[in-house]
Amino acid sequence: MIIEQIYTNCLAQGAYYIESNGEVAIIDPLRETQAYIEKADKNKAKIKYIFETHFHADFVSGHIDLAKKTGATIIYGPGAETSYEIHSAKDNEEFKLGNITIKAWHTPGHTLESTTYLLIDENGNNHAIFSGDTLFLGDVGRPDLAIKSDLTKEDLAAMLFDSLRNKIMPLADDVIVYPAHGAGSACGKNLSKETVGTIGDQKETNYALRADMTKAEFVKEVLDGIAPPPQYFAKNAMLNKTGYDTFETVLKTGNIALSPEDFEAMANHEEALVLDVRPQSDYIKSHIPNSIFIGLNGTFAPWVGALIKDIKQPIILVVPDGKSQEAVTRLSRVGYDNTLGYLKGGIAAWISAGKDIDTLESISATEFSNRVKTGNVNILDVRRDGEFQSMHLEDAKHFALDLINEQMNDVSKDKTYYIHCAGGYRSVIAASILQARGFHKLVDIAGGFDAIKTTDLPMTDFVCPSTL
Template sequence: MKIEQIYTGCLAQGAYFIESNGEVAIIDPLRETQQYVDKANKEGAKIKYIFETHFHADFVSGHVDLAKKTGATIVFGPGAETNYDAYIATDNESFKIGNVTIKVLHTPGHTLESSTFLLIDEKGNNYAIFSGDTLFLGDVGRPDLAIKSDLTKEDLAGMLFESLRNKIMPLADNVIVYPAHGAGSACGKNLSKETVGLLGDQKKTNYALRADMTKEEFVEEVLDGIAPPPQYFAKNAMMNKSGYDNFETVLQKGDTALAPETFEAIVNQESALVLDVRTQKEFVTEHIPNSIFIGINGGFAPWVGALITDLQQPILLIVPEGKEKETVTRLSRVGYDNTLGYLKGGINAWKNSGKDIETIESISADEFSNRLKNRAINTLDVRKDGEYKSEHLDSDSVQHFALDYINDNMNAIDKTKTYHLYCAGGYRSVIAASILKARGFNVIDIAGGFAAIKNTDLPTTTFVCPTTL
């Protein structure tokens, strides 16, 4: 028996390759599926099953493409309905993979069809669970993502409580936990950086598995502090349910080099978004007018999903040389399949063709400190709510304007004013600056973000919950 976790840091996602006696099961594959076919060929094995723990919301799974390539059967848990051929398992149904068995444990709560797959080894022992978004290390899945359900998040949280108590916690402490996500995923609140653990450790340390916890306490604690899901979550879940375009076709279309004149013509003809994925420093220094920055070296795919609201939006790319295929691939992982090509030769080719470029003013934290102390300036803190509450500048000139919700809150700021922007370290503030600048706002970026600002003498404070009498 061989188990391999294939972890993708950008999505904080774990897919799994399980092989026994020439047969393979893949659990929760990524959109680009050739890697699994190549692994199976290297092992001299055949992919027999593709198990999906649920309809994923934070990425587009590769199950449909992989099944077409290999003839493997897609398996979902009870209650799943798809627009393509799939086997819908019953609770406790078992599947043979060589000399091992995978047993379906229906564990609704994160979503209604959510299932945990129990791996039983050659000796008949419970060896590991592939828990999807039902159980993470340090947390459990958020119970507010069910597709087209009349159930409330409180109802689903109650189901999750029962699933954990009745299906997972009775398993032995030495059972290995292989979750679908680790730290950085928006599918839970406080996921561990570790990606593999033991169930016994989770029983001791995971707040949601406390032995003396009531259902009411569980529901309250699981729902406490959950931010609204990113806008692309429901759309990705529907793609996973309904099907999608072939990945190789998407990649071929997006991995097309375009001369500056052709690039510009497509921008105008297709109303394409120009997405610049270089570093924030490069973007601030020079960029194509009205282009948007989301750097490939940051939390690229999740930020694209949060900020570009139309999955069918035509996209043209400004990419570092050699990153073209990677960028198109990472866009497709979250459902953006309409990439039309990239600028051949990058920003230098654009300049050499005589076309205009623009810059964003960027100042140091020290310069920002001097400005804030000596005159009234408008400042936007674009960090997440929790970051802002943890610590922020003690100044009436600072407005919290979280990047996550920038599209919904544009009317809260004034185009006649100039805004200084900062985040934690500088990546997100340039994203925000690029969006605002493209929409006609005047912006100045603060290099180094709040981390640099804290090294100045500007006072900070924390959010204090009001006391109720």
């Protein structure tokens, strides 16, 4: 028996390859599927099943493409309705895979069709669960993502309590837990950095599995502090239900080299968004006016999904040399399939063609400290709520990046703003969005709050209102 976790850090997502006696099952596959096929071919094995733990909201699964290429059966849990052919498993239904058995356990709560898959080994022992978003390490799945349901998040949280208590917690402590996500995913609020654990560990450390917890306490604690879901979640879930273009088609139409002239024409006449995915240090030095920065070197796909409202938005790319295919691939993982090409030769070719460029002022934390001490400054802290509440500069205005589109009326083009995040990635994203909308008095603080904390500027952990 082979079990391999295929973890994608950008999405904080775990897919799984399971093989026994020449037969393979894939659980929650990524959009690009060739790696699974090649691995099975190398082992002279055949992909028989594709198990989906639920309709994923944070990424577009590769189940449809993989089934078309291999003839494998797509399996969802009870109640799943799709626009393509699937096998909707009954609760406790068993699927033979070589010498092992995979049992479908309906565990609603995160979503109505959420299903945990129990792997029973060659000797008939419960070996592992593939828990999807029902159980994470350190947390459980958020219960507010049901599509077209009359149920409230409180209703779903109560279902999740029952699923955990009746199905998962009775398992032996040594049963392995393989979740769908780890730290960094917006599918939960307290996910561990570890990506593999055990039932016993979770009973001891996961707040949601506390033995003496009542259902009312569970519902309250699971929902407490949960942030609104990113706007692209519902769109990705619908793509996973209804289908999408093949990944190969998306890559073929998106990975096209464009001359500076063609690139400029697309930006002007096709209403294409110029998305610059280079490192932030390169963007700061020179970039195309009105372009948006979201670098590949950070949590690229989730921020694209959070900030680009239209999933069908035409996109043209400014990429580091050799990174165009990676950029198109990572956009497709969250359903942004309308990439039209990339700038051939990058920003150097743009400059050589005599095109206009823009820059962004960036200063050190030390220089920022000096400016704060010599006069009044307007500070925008673009970190998330929890980060800001934990500690922030006394005079900072909270201007969370994930809500930037809703906060544009809170800033003035006549004022100079000093922008920081935790380390310098998100602040440049925020500055690029503001700059594209006509704000030009912007200063990025290099190194973000991590660098600012080394100065002697006054901090507070008490959230109080401040004006711009």
